[in-house]
Amino acid sequence: MxxxxxxxxxxxxxxxxxxxxGVARQKIWAWAFxxxxxxxxxxxxxxxxxxSESYLQGLYIVLGFYGWWKWRILQKLTVNHSVHRAVIxxxxxxxxxxxxIIGFALTLLTGWYFGHYTxxxxxxxxxxxxxxxxxxxILEARKVLSCWYYWLVVNPVxxxxxxxxxxxxxxxxxxxxxxxxxxxxxxxxRAMRIY
Numbered sequence: 805m806x807x808x809x810x811x812x813x814x815x816x817x818x819x820x821x822x823x824x825x826g827v828a829r830q831k832i833w834a835w836a837f838x839x840x841x842x843x844x845x846x847x848x849x850x851x852x853x854x855x856s857e858s859y860l861q862g863l864y865i866v867l868g869f870y871g872w873w874k875w876r877i878l879q880k881l882t883v884n885h886s887v888h889r890a891v892i893x894x895x896x897x898x899x900x901x902x903x904x905i906i907g908f909a910l911t912l913l914t915g916w917y918f919g920h921y922t923x924x925x926x927x928x929x930x931x932x933x934x935x936x937x938x939x940x941x942i943l944e945a946r947k948v949l950s951c952w953y954y955w956l957v958v959n960p961v962x963x964x965x966x967x968x969x970x971x972x973x974x975x976x977x978x979x980x981x982x983x984x985x986x987x988x989x990x991x992x993x994r995a996m997r998i999y
Contacts, residue, residue, distance in 0.1 A: 813971065813974065817841075818841075842868060860933070860938065895948055933961050
């Protein structure tokens with residue numbers, strides 16, 4: 805398979821890279837690239853019979869609009885409208901334990917459903933990345949620092965799925981996302997200390 809043979813995959817990867825770089829730098833405009841990249845990825849993953857991933861990308865579109873709206877509100881709450889880093893927060897450990905329990909339960913349920921009622925490929929692995937990416941994205945939209953810890957797990961698991969499905973550009977994207985998750989975590993931690 806030629807690395808750049810699928811224009812939908814190429815365009816989606818480009819938009820996704822711009823999105824993650826912008827979010828790590830806390831730029832509101834990044835959400836627009838995330839929305840477009842997710843739309844294209846939704847089509848791609850449906851074609852590849854990764855139905856949970858396709859569903860996830862559809863949710864990313866909705867969450868992209870939510871993140872854009874939420875960050876606009878958070879920006880207006882700060883004194884200096886060009887800097888909105890002060891609103892990065894963290895949640896108590898108990899809430900994360902609840903997220904993990906709910907996340908694993910939903911992973912099993914989603915994997916079972918797609919495994920029994922569709923021709924989905926790798927339904928449990930697909931469901932895991934989907935459910936926990938939703939949790940991470942919601943936390944990211946709310947500017948919760950620990951969203952990056954979720955991404956540090958979800959991205960490498962996604963890379964495994966993309967390798968299995970021979971989605972070469974998405975494999976590279978997943979590796980880049982894994983590295984950028986470290987950068988995002990460090991960047992947001994630094995911003996919390998400064999403000």
